[in-house]
Amino acid sequence: EIVLTQSPATLSLSPGERATLSCGASQSVSSSYLAWYQQKPGLAPRLLIYDASSRATGIPDRFSGSGSGTDFTLTISRLEPEDFAVYYCQQYGSSYTFGQGTKLELK
């Protein structure tokens, strides 16, 4: 099973700042089959990024994904108030696993 480790566990930033979230895999993720999801309190997760770098429908271009192999990054270029949430990475190249999440909180 591929284990995904997200860092940091918590990230404290202010609106307008840049956020960089990391997701490391215990083995290479085939074909960059990695997704990122955003989850706000009381709501279902929402797909942000798939195939490591493709934005899902309706996702603002301040969200971008990069990486390959075992190291992936989600970047939010300029934080908006609605971006403070928990973010999960998921690999779907070999079965399915999720990272433990990064909480992006207001500083």
Add this chain to the structure above:
Amino acid sequence: EVQLVQSGAEVKKPGESLKISCKGSGYIFSFYWIAWVRQMPGKGLEWMGIIFAGDSDTRYSPSFRGQVTISADKSISTAYLQWSSLKASDTAMYYCARHDTRGYFDYWGQGTLVTVSS
């Protein structure tokens, strides 16, 4: 518009059985897999299993195999997750999600909260 609508919250006692549902609309239900994901209170997301709605081909996470049963009825565009004997540790929010052809989960249901308590 693609939508997945899940059945309502449930409160059950240990040992009871339960079947929750996930109804798809806005797309051809039988062309896609449906995934089930557990989220225990205050915790992260865990993949439980997937089912291909067209022929009910089912795959389970090793962590959940034998603990739950996933099924689907394509005639009414609905997938199910069921337990034969609930435990307190089954208390969680359960989400269904549409599984894109490549494997990511592109649309999610609103979740069904299952509470198991004596």
